[in-house]
Amino acid sequence: MTWLESIYLWNIGKGMLITIKHFFKKKATIQYPEQKRTFSQVFRGLHVLNRDEEGRERCTACGLCAVACPAEAITMEAAERQKGEENLYREEKYAAKYEINMLRCIFCGYCEEACPKDAIYLSQTFAPANYGRQGFIYKKDDLLIPDPVKDPEGYKKALGERAKA
């Protein structure tokens, strides 16, 4: 090895050239959370429980999502609709309790497929991080979509970009 070779100047220059080249390349990263990537049309994120046009809950606690769920993440308890609750619930039976254990959920979307009432949908957001496991038991309040009558803006936002105009 000659002296000129042993100081590796040429090789350092070659390496730096690669680094400099990457300055002008398109970045692989984005500035999350200010910037967000567009999801695929078939992306399956957090669940929402849908309401109908009048703002009534669509879910009737039929249990088909729970029986379809391969991870057994969904549990529910049904109750009978009483007189005076017709504006809250669409059918004579409704889910008094509805929970999805997001620690168990594998976001396969089988619940969405199974639902006969168009009540559960997988949205385009994913579950936010949390310090405790308790925070991943999503209850009905966490899952219900905002009321389209009382809160049309929140409802529209929750529908996401995929909703048909």
Next chain:
Amino acid sequence: MADEVKLFKVTIDNITVEVPAGTTILQAARKVGGDVAPPAMCYYTPLKGSGGKCRTCLVEVAAGSTADPRPMPKLVASCRTTVMDGMVVKNITSSKVIDARNGVVEFLLINHPLDCPICDQAGECHLQDLSYENGKAGTRYEFKRRTFEKYDLGPYIQLHMTRCILCYRCVFTADQVTNKRQHGVLDRGDHSEIATYIKKSLENDFIGNVIDVCPVGALTDKTFRFKNRVWFTKPVDAHRDCTKCCGKVTLWQRGDEVLRVTTRKDQWGEIMNTEDGKTGWICNECRFEKKKTSDWVIEGPTKVSRHSVISANKYIDAIVPEETIDAVMGGRAPKLLMDIHKVSDVNDPSVDLSVIPGPATGKTFTTKSSTSN
């Protein structure tokens, strides 16, 4: 021997069986078993005179008998037609039968509300099975489905007249099992409905059996109403000493709670006979009042067909792995173990659904959370 019953050879879907004279085609086909047995919505073996109404069991008789091998001109109701020696019957091998059955199912579904997501019968409903096998997904019916005024059948039985397919099974049960008939079909045609006839409440000890014979969700158990889906409850055979009935039942449990008590049913959905050969009807006390595990002697899990949704997530002889936390932690309690009942509101141990008489309401759950907090 004079009292020996003559055996007839019948060929059903190319399978030959020997049955005693006087057997119906349906029973002969059930002897073959499997898909060969035609479905039956109104026929019910323990009930005399049942059958012949729903027309789902229609079969083609390709040859009447050895003596007269002419085919029968029309499809016959297999539940009411007895076999002849050398009879050749086509059930699923006949396209005529399949076509006719599809038509019958379409007719049965014309007025059926299809509220299976709400109905408590879903999962063990014969009409559900039948329409799954023979029905079309769509309907050609464009008119309003028939509706009825709500009718209260007392604290135990819930009547949904819209779901009724008029099979008359409950009428026969009320006639034959209970001593006093207070129950029948009123009006004609599209208006016919099951009624208690001039607002008499059904107080007979055995009237609860109409729930079990109902092939659809028209008559359901009010004490079980909306408490759980059938396939999430665990069927267990149990018995108790009952002075009124055989006391042999199936309990439908959630954990250790008894949510529902029914008779034991065989593979055709009919009430099983007890050991002494009698039909295992059960009394109202066993069915509606004994909702504690301590009331019963448990025999073991009920055998459920592997293809039934009721068998979903139920494991017989499952090996539960041993709890290792104690051994690993040297007796200390783990710090980060999450108790699901502390977080979850569902299946709360403080809410005992089996003790409330009717369906849960919003109040059932809200009053509970205020006491536990």
